[in-house]
Amino acid sequence: MSEDQRINVCKTGLDQIYNMLQTAPQNYRNYLALGRSVIAHINSTTFMQQTPRTAEQAWMVAGLQRLAALDDGNRGTIDITAWCSQQWTILHQRDASNVAALRGLGQAWLTRAQPVLAKIHRVDGSSSSSGDSSQRSVKSITSSEDERQNTAATAEAERRSGTQDYVEARGFLQPATEYLERAVAAATEQSMLSGGLLAKTAEAYMSLGNASSPRTNEQYFRRALQLLRAASELEGYTLSRYLQQYLDDYGRLALD
Numbered sequence: 026m027s028e029d030q031r032i033n034v035c036k037t038g039l040d041q042i043y044n045m046l047q048t049a050p051q052n053y054r055n056y057l058a059l060g061r062s063v064i065a066h067i068n069s070t071t072f073m074q075q076t077p078r079t080a081e082q083a084w085m086v087a088g089l090q091r092l093a094a095l096d097d098g099n100r101g102t103i104d105i106t107a108w109c110s111q112q113w114t115i116l117h118q119r120d121a122s123n124v125a126a127l128r129g130l131g132q133a134w135l136t137r138a139q140p141v142l143a144k145i146h147r148v149d150g151s152s153s154s155s156g157d158s159s160q161r162s163v164k165s166i167t168s169s170e171d172e173r174q175n176t177a178a179t180a181e182a183e184r185r186s187g188t189q190d191y192v193e194a195r196g197f198l199q200p201a202t203e204y205l206e207r208a209v210a211a212a213t214e215q216s217m218l219s220g221g222l223l224a225k226t227a228e229a230y231m232s233l234g235n236a237s238s239p240r241t242n243e244q245y246f247r248r249a250l251q252l253l254r255a256a257s258e259l260e261g262y263t264l265s266r267y268l269q270q271y272l273d274d275y276g277r278l279a280l281d
Contacts, residue, residue, distance in 0.1 A: 028070045035072075036081075038063045039088045046091055053095040057102065060092050064108050073112060076119065083125035086112045090129060094136050106136065122211045128222055131204030135229050138197035142232060145190050179239050186238040194236040201229045202245075209252075220262025227252035227268070250276055 026034075038059050045056055063085075067073060073082055090109040093102035113129035120126070185191055205226040212218040227249040234245035253272045257264050264272065 028072075031066050031070055032072050035063045035066050035085070039085055042088050042092055046088070046095075050095055053092060056092060057096075057105070060089050060105055063089065064105065073115070079116065079120070079123065082112070083116065083123070083129075086116075086129060087125060090132060094132070100140075106133065109133065122215070124208050124212045124215065124217060124222075127204050127208035127211055128225070131201050131208060131229065132225070134197050134201035134204065135225075135232075138194055138201065138232065141190050141194045141197070142236070145194065145236070148190070149185065182239045186236070191236050195233065198229060198233040198236060202226065202233055205229050218259070220256040220259045220264070223252045223256035223259070224264060224268055227256070231271075246275070247278055250278055 042056050042060060042063075045052055067085070072078065075082075086109050089105055090113075093105040093109065096102040109129065110133045113126045113133065116123055116126040117130060205222070208222055209218065209226055212222055230245045230249035230252065234242040234249065237245060250272065253264060253268055254276055256262060257269070257272060263269075
């Protein structure tokens with residue numbers, strides 16, 4: 026089989042993976058072997074080194090990254106995730122303003138944060154990657170609760186923000202937001218900004234806010250709301266129900 030034929034076979038495999046992602050993501054485990062086969066065959070070609078094929082390369086890496094991200098905690102797809110991160114790094118080194126590479130690197134860091142965010146949720150009973158904790162955190166900025174209770178809650182949140190899990194989470198989430206912000210800036214400059222990118226960046230900021238000190242987290246929540254508002258104003262894009270509710274409840278903070 027020629028190199029071009031192997032590449033085409035890999036593209037066919039990716040088409041199957043993308044179809045699954047759209048129609049039946051719960052079946053992702055049945056496609057992990059296919060994803061690994063695609064990687065093995067692509068590695069046997071010069072496809073990823075062919076500079077004129079950057080768009081095709083990004084499409085392929087993005088599909089495999091989305092496949093790997095479906096694994097809970099990413100424990101069973103570490104090899105796929107690592108390969109994708111390596112390819113994004115190569116694409117980024119080739120073109121520092123490549124939106125797909127910047128987004129992919131941001132997503133890679135965000136994915137790495139998920140296990141510790143889940144641990145924080147289990148230990149503290151509030152999810153740093155879900156709306157409940159985000160709403161409680163933002164509510165603390167605006168509510169008129171009893172001063173004594175508010176002071177005690179703030180002190181406890183401050184204490185937790187200095188614990189190992191929170192520090193580790195911020196270590197992943199800070200580069201995630203940085204890469205995603207750069208992706209937003211590059212996409213804006215190249216007139217290719219999407220609601221999905223804005224929403225993903227907002228989610229990263231919401232998680233970073235939840236993992237940060239009450240003294241500093243307001244800036245992250247405000248930025249998340251700004252991004253969600255921008256996404257909601259893009260023609261043809263609709264926020265998820267959860268993100269739209271979050272924006273409806275707290276969007277005025279982004280305007281203060």
